[in-house]
Amino acid sequence: MYCKIKDILDGKFDGKEVEIKGWVQNKRSSGGIQFLIIRDGTGFIQSTVHRDKVDKKTFEDAEKITQESSVDIIAIVKKDKRAPNGYELQIKKLKIFQISDEFPIGKKEHGPDFLLSHRHLWLRSPRQVAILRIRDTIIKSGLKYLDDNGFYMVTAPLLTPTCCEDSTTLFETPYFGKKAYLSQSAQLYIEAAIASLAKVFSFGPAFRAEKSKTVRHLTECWMIEPEVAFLDFEGNIKLQEELVTAMIKAVLEKNKKDLDILKRDIKPLKTVEPPFVRISYSEVIDILQKNKFDIKWGEDLGAPHEKFISKQFEKPIIIHRYPVEVKAFYMQPDPENPKVVLCNDMIAPEGYGEIIGGSERIWDVKLLKQRIKKIGISEKAYEWYLDLRKYGSVPHSGFGLGIERVVWWVCKLPHIREAITFPRTLNRLYP
Ligand code: 4AD
Ligand code: MG
Numbered sequence: 001m002y003c004k005i006k007d008i009l010d011g012k013f014d015g016k017e018v019e020i021k022g023w024v025q026n027k028r029s030s031g032g033i034q035f036l037i038i039r040d041g042t043g044f045i046q047s048t049v050h051r052d053k054v055d056k057k058t059f060e061d062a063e064k065i066t067q068e069s070s071v072d073i074i075a076i077v078k079k080d081k082r083a084p085n086g087y088e089l090q091i092k093k094l095k096i097f098q099i100s101d102e103f104p105i106g107k108k109e110h111g112p113d114f115l116l117s118h119r120h121l122w123l124r125s126p127r128q129v130a131i132l133r134i135r136d137t138i139i140k141s142g143l144k145y146l147d148d149n150g151f152y153m154v155t156a157p158l159l160t161p162t163c164c165e166d167s168t169t170l171f172e173t174p175y176f177g178k179k180a181y182l183s184q185s186a187q188l189y190i191e192a193a194i195a196s197l198a199k200v201f202s203f204g205p206a207f208r209a210e211k212s213k214t215v216r217h218l219t220e221c222w223m224i225e226p227e228v229a230f231l232d233f234e235g236n237i238k239l240q241e242e243l244v245t246a247m248i249k250a251v252l253e254k255n256k257k258d259l260d261i262l263k264r265d266i267k268p269l270k271t272v273e274p275p276f277v278r279i280s281y282s283e284v285i286d287i288l289q290k291n292k293f294d295i296k297w298g299e300d301l302g303a304p305h306e307k308f309i310s311k312q313f314e315k316p317i318i319i320h321r322y323p324v325e326v327k328a329f330y331m332q333p334d335p336e337n338p339k340v341v342l343c344n345d346m347i348a349p350e351g352y353g354e355i356i357g358g359s360e361r362i363w364d365v366k367l368l369k370q371r372i373k374k375i376g377i378s379e380k381a382y383e384w385y386l387d388l389r390k391y392g393s394v395p396h397s398g399f400g401l402g403i404e405r406v407v408w409w410v411c412k413l414p415h416i417r418e419a420i421t422f423p424r425t426l427n428r429l430y431p
Contacts, residue, residue: 006042009085013077020045020089021072023124024065024100034062038073038089044126047075047089058094067106068124070097112415119422120431130258131418134251135407141250142224142401143203145243151226152197155204156186162381164188165328169208171219182207185400186225188330188385191361194229194396195388201226206400213426214303215415216353218404220424227398233332233342233360236397237318240346240356241274243401244316248272251410264412268314268350277317281340284309284319300326301345306353313349320344329371332360332395344399348409355406358399365389 002019003012022040029035032051037044049062065071075089105121115122122128146153161178163170164185171182186202193200202225210217226239248269251259259266279287285297288305295305301319309317321340324333331341343359362368368389372379379386407419417423422431 004042005038005040005045008045008077008087008089009043014079014087016077017074017092018077018089019072019074022070024067024069024071025124025126027065027067029063034059034065036062036065036071036091037084038071039124039129043085045085045087045089046083047073047091049091049094053090054092054094058091061094061096062091064099065096066100066102068100068103070100071095072097112417116417116423116428117430123421126261128418130255130261131407131411131413132421133258134255134262134411135403135419137251137254138247138406138410139203139222139224139403141247142243142403144250145246146201146224146226149199149242151199151201152193154190154193154197154200154202156183156189156202158183158205158207162188163377166208167377169210171207171209184208185223187227187398187400190225190227190398191385191396192388194227194394195392198229199226200228211426216303216405216408218416218420218423218425221405221420222403223400224403225398225400227396229394229396231397232395233320233344233397236358236360236399237278237320237344238274240318240344240358240399240401241276241316244276244346244355244406245273247406248410259411262411264410269410271314272316276315276346277313278320279309279317280320281322298323298325303353306347307351310347310349310353311351316349316355317347318344319347327359329375329377330359330361330368332362333367348405350409350412352409353405354402355409356399356401358397360395360397363389363393363395365393 020038020040022038024036025039025044026037034049036047038047049059051059072095073091074093075091078088078090080088104118159180160183164187173180183206185206186204190200190202205220206223207220210219252269288295321334322343323339324341327341327343331343334340334342341359345354346356347353348355365386368386372382404416404419408416413419
């Protein structure tokens with residue numbers, strides 16, 4: 001019977017004959033036995049070919065098999081405590097789809113450049129498979145949380161005429177005699193959709209021409225961006241806490257084995273539950289100054305600052321109320337202190353950094369015009385965005401969660417490039 005390795009490991013086929021299609025992850029031989037570790041996308045299992053239990057051709061075929069060869073096998077499932085996953089397959093018949101060329105990624109250590117140039121093959125290693133699976137859970141559990149809570153999914157254009165976040169990180173592309181930019185965020189467009197659907201989110205890629213090499217910046221990343229009518233700053237933070245908690249809970253439930261492969265200590269992840277730690281930007285500046293950081297009130301927080309704050313806690317940290325000057329033009333000033341805006345970043349703990357950026361949005365047309373003028377961007381380009389404040393404007397809030405940043409932290413990766421299938425960075429556009 002054709003089946004999946006996961007079902008065998010779940011004990012559904014003990015003693016039965018099964019058929020498996022997959023790839024040979026690893027091979028060794030000892031005496032008259034060939035040991036093959038087979039992978040089929042649902043798991044790994046050890047299988048054996050005994051010289052005295054199969055016909056001559058099957059054993060010779062097994063001898064020819066190389067790492068990453070693709071195969072179709074018929075075998076008997078045996079419970080075996082000595083086998084890596086508690087089960088072993090005793091192969092009876094073997095069909096080879098293709099004998100793999102010598103696989104360039106072996107057991108020896110490779111440098112990051114080599115691995116990134118072979119990303120299309122590196123993706124098969126157990127560590128990368130574990131990361132891909134965790135990423136899948138993070139995305140799907142996030143989308144499920146939003147679906148369960150009455151959000152509509154909308155999409156936004158990726159080719160845009162203006163900037164959303166930071167004009168220094170725009171990717172420009174020719175557009176029939178004009179200029180277009182790759183989208184930095186869906187936010188401005190999904191703000192329009194709240195007047196249609198009230199609770200919306202977008203899930204899609206965002207592009208940032210990050211010109212520096214860091215362990216947390218990609219030039220192409222994926223974001224979940226909720227936007228909600230009549231939601232205030234406090235409600236927005238609560239929504240962020242619940243969304244991240246839902247993601248972590250799902251990973252702890254579904255990805256135990258994957259976290260084991262990554263040797264991830266899950267104790268800190270288990271503490272992730274609302275309310276998260278809350279500190280204002282001003283308090284953060286005090287803490288940093290007391291710890292000999294050279295930073296003044298009014299300056300933006302950089303990676304070393306976030307890292308320091310992040311290391312003090314096991315739970316994620318909400319840093320709120322940044323100075324107006326360091327944040328985007330659309331953020332609502334705090335009525336109690338107009339020098340700061342009603343925004344927050346969520347910082348992942350354990351020495352990581354920002355995973356979410358969000359805010360209450362300016363909904364008064366005059367104030368929004370002033371902000372656009374002050375930072376010197378063309379009002380004409382934002383006419384449609386200003387319209388949203390003229391026709392039934394309402395208080396509203398939203399945020400953007402960076403999928404790779406969450407994967408980076410949850411998997412405790414040293415570098416964000418492993419958190420996406422094919423990373424795009426300053427020096428990397430291949431494969
Ligand atoms: O903080 P950012 O820039 O916020 C926005 O774009 C808002 N317009 C979102 C919104 O309110 N709808 O980006 C949001 C998140 C960051 O917190 C981070 O997790 C991720 O997107 N992000 C990146 N991830 C990897 N590489 C990069 N270069 C990233 N830039 C942003
Ligand atoms: Mg940000």
